[in-house]
Amino acid sequence: MTDTKQHGIEAGSVQGRVLRPSDPAELAQAIELAFDYRGDVTLELTSGERIEGYVYNRNASEEVPTLQLFPKRETNPRQIPYAAIAAIIFSGRDTASGKSWEAWAAKKESQRRAEAQQAEGEARERGHL
């Protein structure tokens, strides 16, 4: 439904950034960025494990702050304590970048048509048209 259509100024994308917080305050800020990011991130845990997935929730105010993410290649979500996170890499494509209504309106007609045709082709390939 287009009542969710976002009109407004886009913030710069953090795609590709690597954050290695040095204290709990920085870690909390980094996790907020990961939560707001509309793409996958890779978490490097203090255990050495790396998990790539979409961060959809965080509970900073709980006794043991945790975040929740859907790992890219797993069905079930995982809950990870803040304290277990050593670094956050914004590894996945920012699906919101360049997708505002203003960005669309600013494009040339030929570019808009090309993007629209690509989106239509992808939907058709999936059998959704």
Add this chain to the structure above:
Amino acid sequence: MAVPVSQMYTVAKYVLTQKVRGVKRYPLVLMLEPLFRCNLACAGCGKIQYPDHILDKRLTPEQCWAAADECGAPMVSIPGGEPLIHPEMPEIVRGLIARKKYVYLCTNAILLERKLGDYAPSKYLTFSIHMDGLREDHDHAVCRDGVYDVAVSAIRAALKRGFRVTTNTTLFDDADPKQVRRFFDEMMTLGVEGMMISPGYSYEKAPDQKHFLKRQRTKELFSQILSNRKQTWRFNQSPLFLEFLMGKVEYQCTPWGNPTYNIFGWQKPCYLLQDGYAATFQALLNDTEWDRYGTGRNEKCADCMVHCGYEASAVEDTFSSWSGFTRTVRATLQPARS
């Protein structure tokens, strides 16, 4: 009247029951999002801005029914993504109807004609067709040519088979009031039961004065559209909500009125903002800091006048006092004239 009497009775009885019980925060419409995958790519749509593995996730029918049972709202709106893409949507709808929920299946109608046979006409089921204007305006809004004509064909087919059909329309400040009024004429000529309209949501970090001016422009737009209303137009919405859009009454937002449930859980605080998720409906009600949201309380709410927050406010106004009730009757019988 646009809405069947049985539905009006059900909603009225439900709201009055909440008031008698002293329930301060009650849901009116469950916004059930079984998937985010869509077959359109409307520019600026935040609902599809996810990685592919998230877009491929689906709620099961059991999860959908459990959410409806947990929430208890008498109406269920099914947006998305595009709900007709979900392979189990007919089963989901059947289960909701069995629970006597009034279901509004919100669709861009691209798949509707093909899938109509999977559904049975029912007073509990309405296809709410996304239509943002006449052909040129709508195809521009959804960033694909031809969608308007497909939707009109689907509307005709659905009506012919006895389904309830409404339209839902989102308007931004650049809408042409005369074009919108012509669009209303066209939809009523098609024979839809009613129309739903709402301003779109926008968020821009800006000084308070700029937000005030933006709300003023929204009210001016809807005033131009809705003043001197034609008798033939039927709106599937609270008449007091339409008064709110025109700037004739002020409301604070009622985000718990339209709680949202999707693959992530119960969305805090509302359908539009994503500030985290609760595992249960009760946790959503208890743990959300409601006082942090709404006009004047949160910059992300500053420009918002969307139905998912304010229609419930209008309904609450109707049932909170004799004054609210009489104003609703008056607004129904004598829509605003300029």
